Amino acid sequence: MSQTEIRLGMSNAMSGPVAAVCLPASEGAKAWLAKVNEEGGVHGRKVTVDVLDDGYEAPRAAANVRDLTHKGIFAMFGGCGTVSAAAIATALKGSDVPYLFPYAALPDLVEPVQPNVFSLLPLYRDQIFTAIDHLVTKAPGTVYTVTSQIPGYESTVSGAEAGVKSAGGTLLSSALLPATNAPAEQEAAKAGQHNVDYLAMTVLAPDAARMLNGMAKSHDLPAKAILSSAPLAAQSFAAALSAEAAQLLKTLSPTVPPSDPAAQECVDALRKHSPDTKPDALALFGCAGAQVLIAALQAAGDEPTRSKLTGALEEMNGAQVSSLLPTVSFNAEDHVGLDSMFLLTLDSAQQYTVEETVPLQTAP
Template structure:
């Protein structure tokens, strides 16, 4: 006779219940493991990058800082669909071989979900040589190489406009402002420089501006006196400069030391980073007109990224590089939210291809499609006035 007050289940029932529960857990884990791509676990999405934290373009560290700051903000609010974002940054010191080794480690050992961000033209090309042979997404490096997006690669997306587009747009804008008759070209010796030089010359020819001097400078060269002396002798009205932010600042400071300056200096987005401004100081006043992918951190609409950086690490200074890192992180988070609770690489790529007019609040709109993987179509015109970057017009459509 069964005691109605006896609440314990028979041992056989308990055993069956335990077995069923264990099987259900194992099946759930197996199901998740079979469906999940590398870098995805129940509570985390792991992404990584290689960029120059040290070396000749150590200012690139700001890109990683800006992204990590935004991810911290998102993680502190609960993450994306219940998962926190883990972002691993490996230093390549602007060495192509180290960049390749870093990315291979991230893919084979750390097994990241995506190679996210990065900075540096030569190292960006090196990373591309690895990831384009794989299905892993390579997202939003601060690199303006044509080969990133031309031809379109299914797994590679860029926000930053191509350097050729930046140069044609910047030259046209600066020429309308300062009316130069002659120009000089100061070009850094990195992969792609021949094509950018051609773009510059073609644009100057179309504007009836004569090229009177042309220089090719090594990225690691700290010495600028010889180049400035040579250029000063030709006295061009405009200087078109493609260099790192520190390198460009050294050039401008040497111009000041030699008591000479052109009507205007223009070039690519490196001229609109605070690393350039802090180093060049008042030597750049009323001299530089250049394009920027994002608003300067001093603008009110940049507050979201500036505040996130301060919450992440108060010792870090906001810059164009940190703003760009923040922009890429915000775009990634938006796409990840749209993928849903079970993220896959294929799902992320599909959602990125559907991106139409994404508004960050501190850049132009970003759009992608299956046939266009370069997101920004306009950049802010920036000048240096009284030691500060100033937006001098509405975003300018790229040429």
Template structure:
């Protein structure tokens, strides 16, 4: 090529490179947008959990986008419905990764659904962030692409058993559990906490996921006459179980872990829910002494305020902080590295990860349902 033509060719190439928008090779990242995927129950008996998680995450993303996004890119949340069914969760996850080309997965809901979706994310090396589950397989062994924000079911069940045994002297503790990996995860925690106190599970009854038929399970527990029942399932199931137990004349206390979805349970159970103890992994969404709660209340409509949407809001906050730390040319590996080094305080809610510990918080708070409200308590009465 003659020198004059060569110079012209180089000048045109340089000009075009300046005029063209920067395009990163990482899926889900363009010059002005980052796509984040979410699959959870937007329909079915657990839909309140998925809807509330979406509300909290989207509320914080909206706040961030209003101020220019992250390094000039807006955050786009792509949500798909799995109805709290593992096969659907797997299929929707495949779609998000292979068709929608999302950068990361955030805010899945459930243990069985996470068990179905996680291998897909791991194979594709897509970050699987802050699922609404306390299951151990998400925590042990530590996985490069998996980060949990909430306390584990081991943490929650230890609190429940400790309070039942120490505060009330209860020793006959039964399980009414979903017959799947969620039920088994919580059962493992209950069994371990009881074993530490030289106790065992007094009785066990199982229910099908998404089923509201409690008759046979409640009948089995009535025969065992427990003093307390640890329930493992969704909010509509717990409401149905309590009403069936009351009809059957069972007087045992019902206790459950945070997955229940507190506000949805209160709405479903009505007065029958009074007296139920629930462990929480987030502070009260009404505790305005915390700056993060004040900010959350300013961004979320009153009708959507609750523990689950607050968890989604804090999840999104932690994600954004890590994304900012990943730099102006974010990659999935840079995001994972930023998360494992993250040691921060989210306006009053401390979060700490490390290379050997991908669970950001172990905080557990005990609440008791009374007159349609979840009241924080220090001990059981």
């Protein structure tokens, strides 16, 4: 950091198997920082970010951390994906370099609390527990759960099973999909044999679309609803979904959808500073993370330090720092910023709309 600049580092999958999903997260963040810098920065300093490609590979992510910290960055910020996030957190362990707001819901990031690691995205374990408990309680029935085998998936499976029990539903089966080359069509046929009321999914979006469209084709969709965590809150996923599946979808999301008036400022920033980036879920999450970061930097004062920054975050309590997000709260014992999420449904044009804001529950 200098008298004129606060320099951040980011490692993101700009190439490789998840690049199309993850690249918008960095573009959304950069767009908001560009807007802030146009308006004078933070206490007179421009906030810049060096973005390095990790290809969603742990060794490359760790090497990026070494490169960026050697250059003297103030904090690691943003990025996308559990594999990269795990490597980055490990590389920074024991240092005072903050690691802020990756799009990852990995238990190892926040359990136990690490003093320099802060997450906005609630754990998938708690997301799917909340979705099931909140919705199945209203009309109990049979539930079939499907989880992608990404890092930390074991806790997600446990959360889904606990949610069914808490809601008074009947768990028929829990299935796992490989994180790569998932046999989604085969899983669709398998799930369809159960004639379920609810399908609860924490699944990578392309696999979920193939699975649900396969079930729709064979008329095997669940009778009551498809319940999901944040990975299925992207408009690109909705566009790939059959109309039959779309009308059943209820998914939690950390941000409002791009069509919501509350998203307008970030949509405008993207149109100006990253016009080729669609203002979808990951881009809006990146923008929201930048908004929380700027609020914390402003609170850290004219001469910010890393400890002042993390201290400012821990003092956020029910703060409405981004119109995209529910209120944000951190404290010394809890470094997950959101304790509620938006429940989204799809309208007749298959555009997401906010149905309600749902308090997050912690899975037992």
